[in-house]
Amino acid sequence: MSGKAVDGIAKATPPNIAKKITGLSDRAIAWIFVAPTIFLLLAINIFPLMWTIWLSFTNFRVNRMNAVVKWTGLRNYERILSDPDIWQTMQATAHFLFWTLFLQVLIGFALAYLINKKFKGNDLWTTLIVLPMMLSPAVVGNFWTFLYQPQIGLFNYVVGFFSGLDPSSFSMIGSVDLAPWSIVIVDTWMWTPFVMLICLAGLRSIPESIYEAAECDRASKWRQFWTITIPMVLPFLMLAVLFRGIENFKMFDLVVQLTGGGPGSITELTSINLKREAFEKWRTGYASAYAVILFVTIFGLASIYVKALNKVKER
Amino acid sequence: MSGFSVTEPSIRQKWIAGLLVITYAVVSLMPLLWIIATGFKSPEDSIAYPPKVVFQPTLEGYVNLFTTQTRITPNMIATLPEPSTWYEQIVRDKNMVIAGPSRYVQRLTNSMIIGFGSTFLSIFLGTLAAYAFSRFKVPIKDDLLFFILSTRMMPPIAVAIPIFLMYRQLGLSDTHFGMILLYTAVNLSLSVWLLKGFIDEIPLEYEEAALIDGYTRFQAFYKVVLPQAATGIASTAIFCLIFAWNEYAFAVLLTSGQAQTAPPFIPTIIGVGGQDWPAVAAGATIFLLPVMIFTIFLRKHLLRGITFGAVRK
Numbered sequence: 182m183s184g185k186a187v188d189g190i191a192k193a194t195p196p197n198i199a200k201k202i203t204g205l206s207d208r209a210i211a212w213i214f215v216a217p218t219i220f221l222l223l224a225i226n227i228f229p230l231m232w233t234i235w236l237s238f239t240n241f242r243v244n245r246m247n248a249v250v251k252w253t254g255l256r257n258y259e260r261i262l263s264d265p266d267i268w269q270t271m272q273a274t275a276h277f278l279f280w281t282l283f284l285q286v287l288i289g290f291a292l293a294y295l296i297n298k299k300f301k302g303n304d305l306w307t308t309l310i311v312l313p314m315m316l317s318p319a320v321v322g323n324f325w326t327f328l329y330q331p332q333i334g335l336f337n338y339v340v341g342f343f344s345g346l347d348p349s350s351f352s353m354i355g356s357v358d359l360a361p362w363s364i365v366i367v368d369t370w371m372w373t374p375f376v377m378l379i380c381l382a383g384l385r386s387i388p389e390s391i392y393e394a395a396e397c398d399r400a401s402k403w404r405q406f407w408t409i410t411i412p413m414v415l416p417f418l419m420l421a422v423l424f425r426g427i428e429n430f431k432m433f434d435l436v437v438q439l440t441g442g443g444p445g446s447i448t449e450l451t452s453i454n455l456k457r458e459a460f461e462k463w464r465t466g467y468a469s470a471y472a473v474i475l476f477v478t479i480f481g482l483a484s485i486y487v488k489a490l491n492k493v494k495e496r
Numbered sequence: 497m498s499g500f501s502v503t504e505p506s507i508r509q510k511w512i513a514g515l516l517v518i519t520y521a522v523v524s525l526m527p528l529l530w531i532i533a534t535g536f537k538s539p540e541d542s543i544a545y546p547p548k549v550v551f552q553p554t555l556e557g558y559v560n561l562f563t564t565q566t567r568i569t570p571n572m573i574a575t576l577p578e579p580s581t582w583y584e585q586i587v588r589d590k591n592m593v594i595a596g597p598s599r600y601v602q603r604l605t606n607s608m609i610i611g612f613g614s615t616f617l618s619i620f621l622g623t624l625a626a627y628a629f630s631r632f633k634v635p636i637k638d639d640l641l642f643f644i645l646s647t648r649m650m651p652p653i654a655v656a657i658p659i660f661l662m663y664r665q666l667g668l669s670d671t672h673f674g675m676i677l678l679y680t681a682v683n684l685s686l687s688v689w690l691l692k693g694f695i696d697e698i699p700l701e702y703e704e705a706a707l708i709d710g711y712t713r714f715q716a717f718y719k720v721v722l723p724q725a726a727t728g729i730a731s732t733a734i735f736c737l738i739f740a741w742n743e744y745a746f747a748v749l750l751t752s753g754q755a756q757t758a759p760p761f762i763p764t765i766i767g768v769g770g771q772d773w774p775a776v777a778a779g780a781t782i783f784l785l786p787v788m789i790f791t792i793f794l795r796k797h798l799l800r801g802i803t804f805g806a807v808r809k
Contacts, residue, residue: 232658300514319744472654
């Protein structure tokens with residue numbers, strides 16, 4: 182769209198004069214401008230990815246650099262897919278994904294809906310709500326371990342204050358039952374604002390005239406909400422879920438600082454499990470196959486989801 | 497009251513909505529306020545039960561954060577001269593002496609060097625690429641743009657193994673330059689997409705006029721497009737800076753002594769005898785506060801940036 186007018190000018194000028202005027206042809210400039218970015222991404226994203234794929238077929242170990250590297254074919258993949266520990270990790274990830282997305286969509290949409298009532302000072306309060314998501318997850322996660330302390334933690338005190346429980350009687354990150362919820366709570370606290378902001382953008386994109394027309398047709402507020410608001414915000418909401426889904430599938434920093442995967446391996450999400458295999462047990466080939474499986478899973482789920490999203494948008 | 501509108505919420509609705517949102521905001525800010533408050537508590541107050549809201553503020557946490565200390569016997573203290581500064585006094589009151597500065601300042605400096613370095617690079621490269629994508633016919637443009645976006649889906653740990661091996665070969669592991677390159681690569685997808693959106697919005701007529709006036713392409717880009725895109729570039733830069741500032745996974749895996757940033761360091765702060773929470777809180781406060789202030793003051797540009805990717809596509 183934008184390039185056409187300039188191209189038109191460029192074509193109208195005889196090439197040798199154009200060269201004198203502009204120094205370089207547009208095509209050359211375009212390549213000079215794009216090349217460094219593509220090159221850097223190839224060097225630091227694609228090349229390592231290829232290397233990971235190659236390593237995943239070998240028995241290479243970083244801590245044994247001089248050992249002969251053997252091609253093992255699909256053995257690493259077989260071992261991973263038949264390993265019950267991996268399935269436990271996947272279950273932990275699924276629990277984390279489902280509940281964080283569910284809570285963030287619910288609370289995020291509700292907040293956006295309320296903020297869209299345009300009460301006085303709503304933009305300042307929106308900013309204050311957004312603060313947690315701008316902060317370093319590792320540092321915040323580390324500090325939440327303090328808030329979760331059974332005897333002295335603020336979280337336990339507040340819960341105890343409102344429920345009458347003894348604050349030292351339960352430990353959010355120490356107990357097998359509560360630890361999965363402790364990471365859900367912190368992630369929801371941190372990232373609900375993100376879903377809220379995207380919902381808010383969706384709500385603000387609905388033209389007022391639609392509601393005015395509905396009002397003329399005497400549609401009730403309840404009906405307007407379900408037949409106008411929800412369908413119009415849905416594509417935005419689904420995008421928010423996509424972004425959060427990808428991010429939480431990769432989740433590492435927050436949870437590793439909060440629970441470290443424990444107690445036992447109850448909150449050991451895939452990325453934490455992968456880090457353990459790659460950088461603690463140094464099973465490089467095995468971990469590479471694991472990484473490939475993760476990447477393919479994320480990519481596959483994301484593409485299926487994007488297809489569904491496009492269908493919703495078309496309606 | 498202004499003109500009647502069917503879509504305008506009633507006063508009562510606004511009150512209820514406002515109250516609910518403010519309640520949520522206050523509750524969600526509690527942990528952050530608690531971090532800041534804990535930084536000014538004494539170690540005893542920080543672990544008091546019930547948690548102390550009113551307390552005698554002290555800078556002990558900050559002194560502990562910035563110094564390393566050793567315990568000495570009362571006899572030895574008697575032989576030392578009186579402490580000459582307030583922070584020496586705080587340490588002396590605990591029967592300790594300052595042995596030297598801690599590594600926190602160095603980690604914070606690393607965070608700044610790597611943060612600003614990678615932000616500059618990703619904005620520089622990102623602006624060029626975004627301009628080219630926005631204004632020229634680049635072959636396989638859509639594929640390239642999707643490729644740039646897809647690099648965001650990769651879990652950091654998945655590429656960390658080969659990057660670790662590659663950096664070791666190239667001598668880049670645990671260096672500022674290596675981390676700057678890495679964060680630039682991660683940030684580029686965001687900066688190209690955001691900046692392309694901003695440049696798309698600048699009317700083409702300005703450049704055409706400049707070209708007709710005899711500017712070269714470079715001059716038109718430099719003198720016309722860049723000033724117009726300044727706000728967009730600034731808000732993109734803040735996003736890149738915040739990402740690099742907050743990043744943990746690569747930092748913890750690829751750096752150790754030389755180039756380690758603050759996020760992997762802060763959780764390792766431990767005092768003498770148990771976790772020194774005021775010092776951790778002080779470290780977190782110094783680290784998090786700039787981002788909070790940035791967010792509050794630049795809210796208009798930032799909020800637009802967060803939703804930009806979603807709304808644009």
